[in-house]
Amino acid sequence: MILQPPNISESRQTLSRTGARTLAIIAQFARFLLVVITTYLGLLAVTFFIGRIIPVDPVLAVLGDRAPAAVVERTRREMGLDLPLIEQFYIYIKGVLQGDFGRSVLTTNPVMEDLRRFFPATLELATLGTLIGSCVGIPLGVLAAVKRGSWIDQVVRIFGLVGYSVPIFWMGLLLLVLFYVKLQWVGYPGRIDITYEYAFTPTTGLLLLDSALQGEWDIFSSVVHHIVLPALLLGYFSLAYISRMTRSFMLNELSQEYIVSARANGLSEARVVWCHALRNAAVPLVTVIALSYANLLEGSVLTETVFSWPGIGLYITNSLQNADMNAVLGGTVLIGSVFIALNLIADLLYRLLDPRTRVQ
């Protein structure tokens, strides 16, 4: 994604010429806005037209197979499906601009309401997965780089390689059989035990947070039991990627001259590795982690399928198979926004962390 946010550093030069500076910022910002808007429009257009060429009759999802022909025809008109494509698109865009994503055919709820319910499930899972992936992946990557070529390096490499090459749904099923069926350590399916499902009204939709805030520790424990396996699984997959990238960034840093001089100055090895090298390696690492987070936030359809996790990926997939296009469009816009936002944040963090982008 090459969305350039307003370039702060450039404008610093022209401190004296305030007017020119403001103009420049406005121009930059306008260009940036244009990029975002056109990307959104493109996103909407592509999704919309994919939806219309899918050889599934949307009326079928509403009425089922048995409805008489007259009812089918009437419903088609009611849904506006008899209008020309362009007109349908125009009507849809008009609705979106007014903040109305329409209703989902499958759930009969406004799409916005559905997204509010399904997205927190994905958010909670992806956040935990990324946390696990970073907290384990970075130390492993550092260790592999420090002990390059040793057996530790090999073990980390193979551990990561397995994470890379084993299908996630297959591993998910195996883990379920082991930890849920055999050992009874974890909960399944969904996010919470059925017993608690109706005893508890979430506020944010992030169940870990909600149950902790309300002091419902039984429920909290149930949520932990349900989330731990999918989170570990996603964590493992982002770990594979993060540890590999950490290793290569660290190798790059460790061969730099400032490391040699730090060692010559008598700094302890731990300080050299953890304070000096890692700190510099952290700059590109932030981008890597942000991208892998964005990846998980897109809703890992496969993990969500295996664990019956009511997240955004499952929601979109389900809607897609039923040609419930309002839901698919809404979901795609949400995911697109998340992607764009995270890219921006990664970019800003990059600027903040890397001193070279600050000094002009």
Place this chain on the structure above:
Amino acid sequence: MKLSKTIMMQRKWLVATALAGILATAPMAMAATPIDTLVQGYALDEIITMDPAEAFELSTAEISANIYDLLVRFDVSDTSKVRGDLAQSWTISDDGLVYTFKLKPRLTFASGNPVTAEDVAWSFERVIKLDKAPAFILGQFGITGDNVTEKARAEGSDTFVLTVDRPYAPSFVLNCLASSSSAVVDKKLVVDHVIPVVPSTDYKWDSDFGNDWLKTHSAGSGVFKLREWRANEAVVIDRNEGYHGSKAKLARVVYRHMKESAAQRLSLESGDIDVARNLEPNDLEAMATSELVDLVEAPKGTVFYIGLNQNNQRLATPEVRQAFKYLVDYDAIGQTLIKGVGRVHQTFLPAGVLGELNDRPFKLDVAKAKALLEKAGLKDGFSVTMDVRNAQPVTGIAESIQQTAAAAGITIEIIPGDDKQTLTKYRARNHDIYIGQWGQDYFDPNSNAQAFASNTDNSDRSKNSTLAWRNAWDVSELTAKTDAALMETDGAKRRAMYEDIQRTVLETSPFILLFQQIEVAGVRKNVRGLKLGPSFDTNFVGNVAKE
């Protein structure tokens, strides 16, 4: 170097112990469901509404049957008879056009309102005027939005009169009234939630008859009432404390959406659900020996079949149609792929329906099929495609038929697809071969007879979408016979007519009937009294208890 190693070790150890701690502190208790709640794992994704005038899915029919009462229901022990539900008795006029129902005394809705004939009449009115998918069941008696208030009317508080347009077989009329779309709703309660509508050419009425509200609420007089429906998540029903009959034993029943058979099995074994409703043969086999679970089963009114599109010149040859019927390994499929979930059945009326016929003339016979193909001038075989939806057991059956057909020189290319996708193609008659299932709309032989043997207009723009039409099978003679059977008032004669139609279909049709579905539920041993009925709207849960 040493230090970093110790730090590493410490940190890893910390993470490991933290995780182990979380997992070990509260090991999951077995049988986690509450004692007064029944939790069923059920594939519910097809539900789009809870309004009985709009819903037309098997799962909604089942839940509806526990929430709403009907005028009449068919007798679960003898499905060829109906008995009164809200109706105490009924009479039929000599010309066979007027049905008069007398309601039982002192009936109440879950809201506390009394059940009156006015409620019945209004329930019929809203079905017809809303004109949603199930409206045709009542509509086929000549009832339209313009005449419904005369044709279905209340006479006093306890008498309901229904007038039909032709002298149909009484069993047919009563069977239709026993379908879930004729559910009686609480008029007094629903009118408070009616939304005004601006009439249009498509919809002439100025109100939605409470359709929007009833999508997510209930207004019935049944054993249970709807607490909540969350699409793709769950349906929850609570005991109706004011029920006019014997009350439900459990306080709550949860239908929890779970799509995969494997997921249902895992949850059932762990006690997170009490009943698993969509188990597939492989999981059933594993459950059969389980100490925790019983299997409960009942044959259902759904048949699986293969349709050969007659717009394909080769498939339209009579010999080729017959050849296909000899190219299915019925026995092997019966013993493996559908073991426990179906039994081989070659006629279109499912067992249990008036006029059922148990003929099974076909078995795998490649030599015979080859001879038939040679007679049709297709000695060297041919290629053809088959649209198969991605679900067991149809995928397995399709692959099995692909193998046996290859033995006779027919190359079948399987086109897999999602349910709705293959169906869209099928409904547009763009398939060669389609494998699918057909469930009865209502428990009467006419439902399936019309589907398989009636095609009033074979043109592409036809208004009918029967299975015969979908496969372009133009049969005016059979269509007439089907219509005649509908009018036959004599039960025995009517039965004989359906047997005759089925024999003709066996001999000449482009349909290869494969098997009749058996519904199987895995039930944990502490659940008592769960019985599956002969149709989905007879899967009652009022008598279920837990220990």
Place this chain on the structure above:
Amino acid sequence: MTIVDRSTISRREWLSSEKPSSRWQARLGHVYSTWLRFQSNRLAMVGLSIIISLLIAAAFADLLATHSPLIGDLSGARLQPPSLQHWFGTDDLGRDIFSRIVYGSRLTLFVVVLVAIIAAPVGLLVGTTAGYLGGWVDAILMRITDVFLAFPQLILALAFVASLGPGIENAVLAIAITSWPAYARIARAETLTVRNADYIGAVELMGASPSRVVLRHIVPICTSSLIVRVTLDMAGIILTAAGLGFVGLGA
């Protein structure tokens, strides 16, 4: 010309000669030294042997498979454990799993190669064109790339499979459609670095058309890094195909 020489010295010496007497010899010598370096890496050799065995399995599937991958014995040999008759056992339709795996390697290779053949050139062309021409062409092409990048990959693939209809060819097409944008981005970045190089300027001065500059002088430069990236992605391609199969839309 070199035949006489070769007979007098050993083949190895001829290959590693520092003074090759022909282009042909120099090229072969280069390949040989690369091979020597490659050989010394144990992991690389493991990888190579896996790929070679996969290739052999695919090429000689007819000879290696013990049974037909399609026809099984539904009533007699269903879900059997591994045995002498069926090395890896049988599946739920009574088909031999070993034979299905052997034939399956063909399908896997087919998918991977086809995706690479479709996606890489498209990405390369879009990226280099955008990078070289700049301006509004760049803006439009990169906007399109962004749109496809902002889509969740598996969902986009699902959408395409759903609209094209399931099947292996369509799965390939869907994966290709979702993987070209990444290549376009790499190619564009690389193009930007060489765009102002002297040799490009020289070619332009000699009157080369933009298409000639892009195709003959920029594309070759970008190819090598792209090949590395495509190779890295191959595992991902296989997994995506498997994922599509898992949700019921693959082959």
